[in-house]
Amino acid sequence: MTLDRAGLAETARALAVxxxxxxxxxxxxxxxxxxxxxxxxxxxxxxxxxxxxEAEAADRELAAxxxxxxxxxxxAVKDDMDVAGEPTAFGCCGExxxxxxxxxxxxxxxxxxxxIVGKTNTCEFGxxxxxxxxxxxxxxxxxxxxxTPGGSSGGSAAAVAAGLVPAALGSDGAGSVRIPAAWTxxxxxxxxxxxxxxxxRGESFQGITVNGTLARTVADAALLLDAASGNxxxxxxxxxxxxxxxxxxxxxxxxxxxxxxxxxxxxVPARLLPEVxxxxxxxxxxxxxxxxxxxxxxxxxxxxxxTFVPRATAGIAERVAEAPFPALLDRRTLGAARLxxxxxxxxxxxxxxxxxxLHHRIGGFFTxxxxxLAPTTAAPPPRIGAxxxxxxxxxxxxxxxxxxxxxxxxxxxxPGVNVPAGFTADGLPVGAQLLGPANSEPLLVQVAxxxxxxxxxxxxxxxxxxxERSAA
Numbered sequence: 001m002t003l004d005r006a007g008l009a010e011t012a013r014a015l016a017v018x019x020x021x022x023x024x025x026x027x028x029x030x031x032x033x034x035x036x037x038x039x040x041x042x043x044x045x046x047x048x049x050x051x052x053x054e055a056e057a058a059d060r061e062l063a064a065x066x067x068x069x070x071x072x073x074x075x076a077v078k079d080d081m082d083v084a085g086e087p088t089a090f091g092c093c094g095e096x097x098x099x100x101x102x103x104x105x106x107x108x109x110x111x112x113x114x115x116i117v118g119k120t121n122t123c124e125f126g127x128x129x130x131x132x133x134x135x136x137x138x139x140x141x142x143x144x145x146x147x148t149p150g151g152s153s154g155g156s157a158a159a160v161a162a163g164l165v166p167a168a169l170g171s172d173g174a175g176s177v178r179i180p181a182a183w184t185x186x187x188x189x190x191x192x193x194x195x196x197x198x199x200x201r202g203e204s205f206q207g208i209t210v211n212g213t214l215a216r217t218v219a220d221a222a223l224l225l226d227a228a229s230g231n232x233x234x235x236x237x238x239x240x241x242x243x244x245x246x247x248x249x250x251x252x253x254x255x256x257x258x259x260x261x262x263x264x265x266x267x268v269p270a271r272l273l274p275e276v277x278x279x280x281x282x283x284x285x286x287x288x289x290x291x292x293x294x295x296x297x298x299x300x301x302x303x304x305x306x307t308f309v310p311r312a313t314a315g316i317a318e319r320v321a322e323a324p325f326p327a328l329l330d331r332r333t334l335g336a337a338r339l340x341x342x343x344x345x346x347x348x349x350x351x352x353x354x355x356x357x358l359h360h361r362i363g364g365f366f367t368x369x370x371x372x373l374a375p376t377t378a379a380p381p382p383r384i385g386a387x388x389x390x391x392x393x394x395x396x397x398x399x400x401x402x403x404x405x406x407x408x409x410x411x412x413x414x415p416g417v418n419v420p421a422g423f424t425a426d427g428l429p430v431g432a433q434l435l436g437p438a439n440s441e442p443l444l445v446q447v448a449x450x451x452x453x454x455x456x457x458x459x460x461x462x463x464x465x466x467x468e469r470s471a472a
Contacts, residue, residue, distance in 0.1 A: 004163065012070055012073050015062060015072040016062070022059050023052065023056055023059055026051050030052075034046070040159075041121065044122075045079065045118050051116065069226070070113045075109065075114045075165055075167055076120050078120050078122050078168070079120060079121065081103045084101050086099065091133055092125070092135055092323065093325060094328050103200060104232040112227035112228075120170075123151045127152065127332070128152060128399060130148040130387050130388070132385070140158065142161045143185065147382065149161065150180030152176040153177050153180050158180075160214050161462065167223075170214050171212065173205050177189070178418040182376035182431025187220075188431075189244075192210075192438060193207060193210050194235060194237025194239045195239055196225070196229050197211070199231075205314075206310075206311035206312075206314050208410040209315070212225070217458045255292045256370050258296070259280075260296075261375065276380065282421070283373065283421050309339075310343040311351050313336050313339045317336075317337040317341045332392040371444065375432055376432055380424050405433070414438055416434065417434045417444045418432070
């Protein structure tokens, strides 16, 4: 494997032993991004000059014998994260001023030595499972450029799937790391709330949104998670530290795994498509062959959706109130904000209080089972433009129909990991999620790595790989 197709850990090792310089790696990364921007459109901002300067600084540290987990490695972050000197538009139209300081997650990546090559595209305020909009156009799926990579971390997923960067940060408020990971054949880790700081916001979208990682392998996703993890002094959620990387390759023992195929309660219909169901059941069969006890069982979600909507829409209302160009916002954003203002009082307080009840009820499910295996989405990725011009209600219906499985874990604040589950007959990727109780990232990583060792999903690339097309 050339370094153009190397993962995060392999790239870090090559830099540490002097097989390549960070300057050379970043130059090649920038060339791939530029060549793929017309077809994939993964990036909102490319930090070419700044990234090259950071690479040269990393090379000086490497030459001096300094060792850090990601020293000199190029990575990308989603454009809802602050990078000093760059604007944070979060998918919105308009000219935004540069921010003065890195967000805490970006600061920690820099402390680990990473070179931030750019900020990836996301839909407006991260609301939808597609990455399109008038601010930046459409981000396309490297496996089929007629289809979306998902959202809202679609730019990060597309950049990794296309081989432009070895790994990237995204954020997940209703599946926004796991959904694009599923639709681009990646590992996506949504960690415990507070594991990766969302500072300068102590809570993002009333606590339902967390920062997470996207990579081709479990080890790379875990390595980026460990590098980004940690808290700002004023963070309200500070879970106990975990070492995700050390869990890779560790035997989880024989587990009790619940195969949960029924969508949680939603106000509109959602149906698991047979082709996706087949892929998820095949993963369940593989886990059973590995010695785990797998049986169909669904967590007692109840009407958990009634607690999600006030938090999500109140979060949108908060963002809209801060938006410098409200007249440029999507009509669906303004509609969600109006609902959020209506629900932002007593309904929001009730939704927040209900979380402890849900923890107790759904946590009881984990006295019978260790891990839940569920579809990440009910359908493969839709075509570009399929949801872009819909009304707010029609968009919500389409979203729920395609993606009814991921959001409950955002209400709970617990970890989930998307793993590739294969492809449809048309060659479109689909995924499954491993879900656990509080602070269960190490266990989920162990199980994901077990599956990866069997299925070798990281060896499959878009044909031909975008990185190779770009270099040609």
